[in-house]
Amino acid sequence: MTGSRSGVLELAVLGSLHENPLHGYELRKRLNTLLGMFRAFSYGSLYPCLKGLLTDGLIVEEEPPDDVVLGRRSKIVYKLTAEGKERLQELLTQAGPSSWEDESFGIHFAFFRHTxxxxxxxxxxxxxxxxxxxxxxxxxxxxxxxxxxxxxxxxxxxxxxxxxxxxxxxxxxxxxxxxxxxxxxxxxxxxxxxxxxx
Amino acid sequence: MTGSRSGVLELAVLGSLHENPLHGYELRKRLNTLLGMFRAFSYGSLYPCLKGLLTDGLIVEEEPPDDVVLGRRSKIVYKLTAEGKERLQELLTQAGPSSWEDESFGIHFAFFRHTxxxxxxxxxxxxxxxxxxxxxxxxxxxxxxxxxxxxxxxxxxxxxxxxxxxxxxxxxxxxxxxxxxxxxxxxxxxxxxxxxxx
DNA sequence: CTGCAGATGTATCAGCTCGATACATCAGTC
DNA sequence: GACTGATGTATCGAGCTGATACATCTGCAG
Structure with missing residues (x-):
């Protein structure tokens, strides 16, 4: 019960990473493009969420493609784990108030393809x-x-x-x-x- | 510099109390009716705001209509002070980002009659x-x-x-x-x- | 008259989010 | 070679939400 994320953000992050691995900065851009006029996430909520997902083992930092010179570490690319995919499926399955309120409906709709x-x-x-x-x-x-x-x-x-x-x-x-x-x-x-x- | 209210709420409260004195519960109902589909305020933000406005002397608790038996205190009716009216005028005069963002535009528009x-x-x-x-x-x-x-x-x-x-x-x-x-x-x-x- | 359910009313708190900010790295460019 | 702007990670204070607690008033069924 380590992470107590907000649900909306959790779905947004897991759903985005399911399509392809990303680092924080680009993840934010994708989400804010995806949701267009409806919502905008800030780093102040995104990074804590990523941290929580890490400690819960739903995502991991992707290994660099081993020919890269050591001592480099600027981008931190995250990808889903098997547990993360399971959790995403779970989130995509539940229909409830948390999926049709103002803040969350847009995200759920954006991932309807997988629903x-x-x-x-x-x-x-x-x-x-x-x-x-x-x-x-x-x-x-x-x-x-x-x-x-x-x-x-x-x-x-x-x-x-x-x-x-x-x-x-x-x-x-x-x-x-x-x-x-x-x-x-x-x-x-x-x-x-x-x-x-x- | 006692009170650091959020601006939006400050305008909403001062503007409502300018029409007629109110107590917290009804103030909230009025505001949420006024703003209809756009916003909803919660007590968690309303009461701290009222407290701040009190300490800054922009509103005061209204005297009960002196024929009331003492020992009664259930409603706390607030009304504007002269300073409060001044502050309201000031808020109604400024046009800036804080008056046309999503959260605040509705309130400003609702008080256009006084603008x-x-x-x-x-x-x-x-x-x-x-x-x-x-x-x-x-x-x-x-x-x-x-x-x-x-x-x-x-x-x-x-x-x-x-x-x-x-x-x-x-x-x-x-x-x-x-x-x-x-x-x-x-x-x-x-x-x-x-x-x-x- | 009693009790009790539901509206009225004041108040607070944990948890979360925003906006600002800080500080690196990288690409281009004159 | 150093300036500029985009890229990138990270944190913090302040404010808001949703939940909750608790008290009072009103209507009304038994």
Whole structure:
């Protein structure tokens, strides 16, 4: 129980290193590119996380390609261990609040390629109900508010609601696509060959 | 130099208490309603902030309406002092990175009613260039990326960019409205009476 | 009238994250 | 050959979150 990492970062790091070994600086760049407009990690959280993953044996420093002259040590390249891969699989399997909250949804989505279809669906649906719940809260809170609000506040509310509604529509499309794919798949498994399988 | 509050919270609290005195619990509810989908404050940050504002003399505990039986003390109602109002004005006057970053823009916007037109415009424009800069970074980072990304990552990027573009369009509309109002005003100040002055 | 469940209300703490900073190394370049 | 900017590792103070504790008030079922 040595490392108590944050879950989000753990998945982000393990997932990135699974694609190929990396050193801290580049790892950060990759992640911040991957997550684009959604999140940005800082070294102050990245390095402690790497340290924890090391002590837990989920990653190791990669050996330099032995023809390198000794006395050089600038880059520290990390790669996954077998345990690390196992842990990553575990993280990719669980769908729960920690996979559809604001901070973590982006990461989980970014690694959907490695996630089972059923889990993908549950995460998307979880995210959707999370957003709908939030809209509901805001709407009832608004309704309970006695004094009417000024136009700027109202505009802020309107824009916020509209943004979230837009994200819900986006999720709906994704969910439909996933369902359609699942249907295709089960059809083709029954031997019906739906043209060309991806 | 007693209090070193976070700026965002300070504005949020002072601004809310300016409308009417409140106690902590309700203050939090108000703020989280006001900011709707954008932010949520926790007690762990709110109470320390109130404490700091107290010691700096920007707020005081309101006297109970003296017919109340003594020995009662459950609610602690805070209200602004003269210094607090001054400080609030100061916060509402400054337009800078701390007013258009993600965490703080919503609060500043929510109190635009109390903000001068010129400051409003600078904050909106600052926010817009912040978002454009971020889009630019993502786009160039994407362009530099060698390996092509899987469809989920791509979809995430697309959705992110689209959301930000949408917010930029929203800002453009607001900026145009502000400019038009400023023009109206300067016209009416030159004595041209444009129908009904607000 | 009693008790008890749920909203109201104040307060704190461990753990985590951010932003800043420090300090090396490396590539290009005039 | 030394300056500049990108690359790279690492830490720290300050602040925030989520959880938790605990007290009070209100409604209402038994």
């Amino acid at each position: 089972e279809a059923e889990v993908r669906l549950r995460i998307l649906e979880g995210r959707r109900s999370r957003l709908e719940e939030r809209m509901e809260n805001v709407r009832t809170a608004l309704a309970r508010t006695r004094e009417r609000l000024d136009s700027y506040t109202l505009e802020l509310q309107r824009h916020g609601l509209e943004s979230v509604e837009r994200e819900v529509r986006w999720l709906n499309e994704l969910i439909n696509t996933e369902r359609a794919q699942a249907a295709d798949k089960s059809q083709s498994e029954r031997g019906e060959r739906p043209d060309s399988g991806e | 001068e037109a010129e400051v409003r415009l600078r904050i909106l424009e600052g926010r817009r260039s912040r978002l454009e800069e971020r889009m630019e970074n993502v786009r160039t980072a994407l362009a530099r990326t060698r390996e092509r990304l899987d469809s989920y990552t791509l979809e995430l990027q697309r959705h992110g960019l689209e959301s930000v573009e949408r917010e930029v369009r929203w800002l453009n509309e607001l900026i145009n409205t502000e400019r038009a109002q400023a023009a109206d005003k300067s016209q009416s100040e030159r004595g041209e009476r444009p129908d009904s002055g607000e």
